[in-house]
Amino acid sequence: MVGEYEGDIAANSLRNRIFNQIQADILNGVYEPGESLTETKLSEELGVSRTPVREALRKLELEGLVQSIPNKGVFVKG
Numbered sequence: 001m002v003g004e005y006e007g008d009i010a011a012n013s014l015r016n017r018i019f020n021q022i023q024a025d026i027l028n029g030v031y032e033p034g035e036s037l038t039e040t041k042l043s044e045e046l047g048v049s050r051t052p053v054r055e056a057l058r059k060l061e062l063e064g065l066v067q068s069i070p071n072k073g074v075f076v077k078g
Helices: 002-027 039-046 050-063
Strands: 066-069 073-076
Touching: 002 039, 002 050, 039 050, 050 066
Parallel strands: none
Antiparallel strands: 066 073
């Protein structure tokens, strides 16, 4: 039981770290408005799997910082 709980904490910590990093990069102009954000590229840059990147992009969409367009990708909002 304890191992599962610790795994959940680690996963949440990783998700939050990835979200915070991408959010900061958007707000600091590292990613320009209209720029495409791909899971593969971000996961390589951040050294993580695509899953936490995907979750971070969904959360960023809820925050209004990116827009997901079906069959096109995720783009930084202006």
